[in-house]
Amino acid sequence: MTKDEKVQQLRREIERWSRRPPSRSPQMARRAVLTRLDERSPGRRWGLGWAAAAAVVVAALGLGILTSRSQLRLDQPVRTASLDPMPRAAEGMVVYQLESGATLYVPLAGAAPRLQGTGADKSVKGERR
Amino acid sequence: MTASVLTVAFSEQRTSELEALVLRARGGDTEAYGDLVERTWSDLVALARGMLGGDAEAEDLVQEALVHAWKRLWMLRQPEKVEAWLRRIVARRCLSWARRRRPQELPPETAGSASDPAAGLDAARLLQTLAPRQRAVLYLTWIEGCTDKEAGGILGIRPATIRVHRFRGMQILRRLVREQ
Numbered sequence: 001m002t003k004d005e006k007v008q009q010l011r012r013e014i015e016r017w018s019r020r021p022p023s024r025s026p027q028m029a030r031r032a033v034l035t036r037l038d039e040r041s042p043g044r045r046w047g048l049g050w051a052a053a054a055a056v057v058v059a060a061l062g063l064g065i066l067t068s069r070s071q072l073r074l075d076q077p078v079r080t081a082s083l084d085p086m087p088r089a090a091e092g093m094v095v096y097q098l099e100s101g102a103t104l105y106v107p108l109a110g111a112a113p114r115l116q117g118t119g120a121d122k123s124v125k126g127e128r129r
Numbered sequence: 130m131t132a133s134v135l136t137v138a139f140s141e142q143r144t145s146e147l148e149a150l151v152l153r154a155r156g157g158d159t160e161a162y163g164d165l166v167e168r169t170w171s172d173l174v175a176l177a178r179g180m181l182g183g184d185a186e187a188e189d190l191v192q193e194a195l196v197h198a199w200k201r202l203w204m205l206r207q208p209e210k211v212e213a214w215l216r217r218i219v220a221r222r223c224l225s226w227a228r229r230r231r232p233q234e235l236p237p238e239t240a241g242s243a244s245d246p247a248a249g250l251d252a253a254r255l256l257q258t259l260a261p262r263q264r265a266v267l268y269l270t271w272i273e274g275c276t277d278k279e280a281g282g283i284l285g286i287r288p289a290t291i292r293v294h295r296f297r298g299m300q301i302l303r304r305l306v307r308e309q
Contacts (some may be wrong), residue, residue, distance in 0.1 A: 003303060003306060003307055006306045006307075007299075007302065007303060007306055010252060010255060010302065010306060011271060011272065013252040014179065014252040014256065014268070014272055015272050017178070017252045017253065018175045018176075018178045018179040018268070018272065019175050020178075021171065022170065022171060022174040022187075022188055023188065024170075024188050026166070026167040026168070026170040026171065027167065029166055029167070029170045029188075029191075029192060029195075030163040030164075030166045030167045030170075032192055033162075033163070033166045033192060033195045033196055033199070034159055034162070034163050034166075036192075036196045037159055037162070037196065037199050
């Protein structure tokens, strides 16, 4: 047998071998696959489910940001570590040292107050009293 | 002539039936998806066997691929091409699995299952000597008759790269056949 004949025979052999009937019949495969499917989450609903979950996460994050901002509003009581504010008239602001370790800068006029330090990575928007 | 006309008609009928099953399955009909599994199972297992060079894992991989496909069924843009889509999913899973598997982990029982004593050829063992991509390319183009473009689409590589893998794979097979 020539080399080419052997190669052709190998081709037929691979084809015959790969086409042998599977050990699991199509019916067995069907049962096995169907038991793995979550019948409540077919096709498109998976995509919609993921979109809904993403929307919930975004809403929760947004709500969390709003909540954290509302907690920093200046029209609500601010507990301070130092009883007296430290006026920095020269700089045009009053500085409070908060119990959380953050520092609250309240400008005497104009710009919005802001927080710096631990837990105060956002500027604070609040009403001046 | 008549036979080829009948073959085309049968193929078109099968395509439209599979498309109908996809549309029903997308609506949440798991029984329709079960029918689709039954009708494509044997072809997909044959593809996985050829790509893996053994059948120890082929059926498990195809089963996993079919579960995966169910979850992504809504992404299939052309339901009439569901067979090609399933073949692509199976082929990529097989290729990914074969890459992760180290050569020393090859199941020994896969070799010999396809031996042909008369010819002294052992298809499984010879296929196992190829790199995963070479085996996948050879199986798709040499055995299944895919064009380079079709095989490239299934495996996610360029037709020129398909030609390189096929050439190298054939070189190895010819050398091994000569030595046997």
